[in-house]
């Protein structure tokens with residue numbers, strides 16, 4: 039059964055007219071139920087991630103300042119959210135949802151998180167609505183738990199063998215949010231175990247891009263046909279080359295033409311075709327995939343919800359129908 043992380047804390051109350059569509063974390067699960075894409079049993083409430091797991095990615099200085107809300111105004115402005123204890127707490131459950139999603143993906147092939155995709159968070163600072171990097175933390179968690187070092191030691195408390203006796207030594211991050219995964223690229227800059235692939239609007243934020251293992255910068259106004267052609271010419275070859283044991287997919291829907299913060303011109307159908315292609319490819323190659331939501335800033339929130347819901351629909355149809 040498809041497993042989807044969702045926690046009431048995901049919906050954080052923002053000042054009215056804040057440009058981040060926080061309501062989507064509340065509306066999306068309701069929509070999935072209404073449309074029959076999910077039933078209640080698909081959802082699970084994630085646990086709170088541990089400090090140990092966070093500190094495999096984030097610096098102790100940054101993390102402890104975040105916990106103490108000891109972040110200066112300039113840094114907070116960069117983050118884009120009013121910083122309160124609840125927001126920091128929320129991040130812990132989102133990361134828990136991504137990590138637990140990895141466990142479900144190992145069992146079922148795929149799992150999703152209603153939030154997450156916080157790819158602009160660096161080891162030592164946050165920016166652009168991202169405080170702590172969920173998929174980066176989950177990637178290190180997987181490597182720590184299933185990496186050759188521990189997984190091969192019989193009865194090691196951290197070792198875990200599923201029925202496939204799985205070892206995870208190589209991870210691929212497929213980041214198709216319209217904005218470059220700058221934080222993620224920087225975090226794994228010198229970590230050969232994680233290959234970062236980001237396909238994004240070349241002229242979109244972040245204006246100073248980091249160097250991912252593979253970056254594809256798309257022209258303004260790129261439409262479905264071209265977008266999908268580039269993706270189809272890239273992803274299967276990349277999987278062949280990298281040979282990942284696990285894939286993270288960041289399925290931002292800010293590639294839509296209607297998006298306020300994106301500069302591409304994809305349709306909602308094109309966005310769904312993208313999700314279908316990524317998931318079918320993962321399934322065909324028998325590589326487990328965890329999906330976090332990422333951005334979506336179309337003025338009509340219903341469009342954001344519909345585009346995100348398509349990712350769930352594709353996961354259901356590719357893996358479970």
Ligand SMILES: [Zn+2]
Pocket residue numbers: 215216217290292332333334
């Ligand atoms: Zn984005």
